[in-house]
Amino acid sequence: MAQRAARELDVVVWGATGFTGQLAAAYLATVARTAGVRWAIGGRNEGKLRKIVADLEAGKDTESLPEVIVCSIDDTKGLHAMAARTRVIASLAGPFSQMGTPILEACIAERCDYCDITGEVPWVKIQSDRLGPAAEANGVILSSCCGFDSLPSDLGTLYAVTKLREKFGPNVRIGKVTAYFDMMGSLSGGTLASGIAMENDPELHKMNQNPFLLGGAPEGGPRPDDADYKNYEQDPELGTWIAPFGMAMINTRIVRKSGTALQYGPDFQYREVAVAPSEKAAAKMAKPLPPASKRQAMVEAGRLPKQGDGPSKELRAKSWFRTRIKAEDATDPSRYVWVQVSGGDPGYTETAKMLSEAAICLAQQREVLPRTAGFLTPASSMGTALIERLQAAGIRFEAIPSPASSSSSKL
Ligand SMILES: NC(=O)c1ccc[n+]([C@@H]2O[C@H](COP(=O)([O-])OP(=O)(O)OC[C@H]3O[C@@H](n4cnc5c(N)ncnc54)[C@H](OP(=O)(O)O)[C@@H]3O)[C@@H](O)[C@H]2O)c1
Missing domain, CATH: 3.40.50.720 (NAD(P)-binding Rossmann-like Domain)
Structure with a gap:
């Protein structure tokens, strides 16, 4: 060999x-x-x-x-x-x-x-x-x-944790980390087919509901914020509406596994939500997806893309994502950092x-x-080697001030 x-x-x-x-x-x-x-x-x-x-x-x-x-x-x-x-x-x-x-x-x-x-x-x-x-x-x-599943979440959290340690010292206890996603993008037939295949398999579907499927569960048992977010509400941090983020059931599992592997510590807690432009939009985003059988029927009727198809070049050129992440000191939540990961068409070009x-x-x-x-x-x-490569390739990782509320999610 x-x-x-x-x-x-x-x-x-x-x-x-x-x-x-x-x-x-x-x-x-x-x-x-x-x-x-x-x-x-x-x-x-x-x-x-x-x-x-x-x-x-x-x-x-x-x-x-x-x-x-x-x-x-x-x-x-x-x-x-x-x-x-x-x-x-x-x-x-x-x-x-x-x-x-x-x-x-x-x-x-x-x-x-x-x-x-x-x-x-x-x-x-x-x-x-x-x-x-x-x-x-x-x-x-x-x-x-x-x-896009799950580099902005996983590397963005590593970047936020690194910034928190740089600001408050290496012994800072990492506490809550929250990622707020804004994006405009569209889905390919392959992505739809993969979601449908997983939902159609009862064992995979059941496994998918476990927030700690890949590990990272806290010693004292799950905390309320560890549950998959299914609600919608006004968020005091951003002063805007938040709703469930479609990819959170993927990303949270990966980030929690990284939390164990990279020793973010026993207080580390990761949550992911989408930013919504209005209450009405947030309510719509909180509605569950149509069942797999209905999505499959929509593919067959030509109302959703089939495998091999995806968003046009023009649509991808207009698409973008922005992930703002807040990481807090577990012992003093008034000590925190914000970072942002952003780029172009999330699902395909990026x-x-x-x-x-x-x-x-x-x-x-x-x-x-x-x-x-x-x-x-x-x-x-x-880890950091890939963050640096992505930065050089035009995907931005940066520290930001506490964000003002101006955003919209469309998927
Ligand atoms: N992580 C993310 O953010 C992200 C983003 C985009 C996509 N995805 C995932 O990536 C996957 C691909 O998505 P897509 O939209 O690009 O799908 P797609 O257009 O349907 O492409 C599927 C690919 O798999 C190949 N394939 C299918 N059956 C095969 C077989 N029996 N042997 C060898 N190759 C076979 C196809 O080859 P043929 O051309 O010969 O059929 C094609 O190259 C999906 O699982 C999707 O969920 C993830």
Whole structure:
């Protein structure tokens, strides 16, 4: 087996033919040569993969073209051969609960690091329990949820905790951390299909309701604010309406796991909400989603996007996100910091960038990473190194004064 340093490739973008996978390929094509990244795109459909290369070749910002690796998810030998040739596989092929696992197994066996953009936390839980020890034994990093779910939350919390410690000293007791999300964006068919697949599986659906599914439960048992927020109200901090945030059931689980791994301490408590422009909007945002069967019927009727489709270039160009995070001293809540993470189209353009930068981080910066093996969260595997990469790539992490109330969420 080739040592990491001797591998022919640094990054394989797996699932490159999907809606988000094509954006990741387009992003890497613009940065790979400057970053010194040898890369390939992988998937099951050779025709689609070759068309992606042809389109990249015609693109004016393209720096380098990828190699093509054709392999289906049930071709174990092919997946192992792919993993043995590269330092990192960045996976965008979902629903992950249906097709994610064989890639993880190939990565562990071939000592290849891995990152993905899943938001399917129950799948992450099952696979981290099952494969985490083998990943650790083989010195392999597996890091899930490296897209909009959950980098702004996970790295934003790490950034806020770091700022709180810088301001009040390293022994400050980290208390409540609250993330307020504002955004404009839209969903792809692949994202919808992954949510529907999870809801249709009774075991995964039940697991998904556990706020501490990935760990991080306080010793004294759950506190009222640990429950998933399902209400809407006026928030005294922002002086604006808040409502449930659609991705909180993913992000809170990841951040709580990071809280344990990175020792945020026994008083650490993480909550995530959406900012709403009005009471009426907040009330609407607090309504549960239509059931999976209805969402599936809407996909079939063409009223929601099907797999492979997603928001247009024009819509993505207008989309944005802003996550404002308050971190408090547990012993004195009048001592706090605010930070902000912000960028463009969260679900797709920025997700493709986030995953690509995570993959480059794993491929090139292993020696500075906080942990080097196991099934890890983004903050506990790549931490500050990835924050710095994302900042350089145009995603802003900054300390801010206490925010005034002017925001609106549309999803
Ligand atoms: N974390 C985040 O913020 C975030 C953001 C965006 C998306 N996501 C997640 O990312 C995933 C992809 O979303 P998307 O909208 O890009 O989906 P998509 O357009 O439907 O793409 C799915 C990809 O999976 C591949 N695939 C499907 N079945 C396969 C099989 N049997 N063998 C090999 N490859 C197979 C598809 O290949 P073919 O082209 O050959 O069908 C395609 O490349 C979803 O799970 C979604 O929830 C997460």
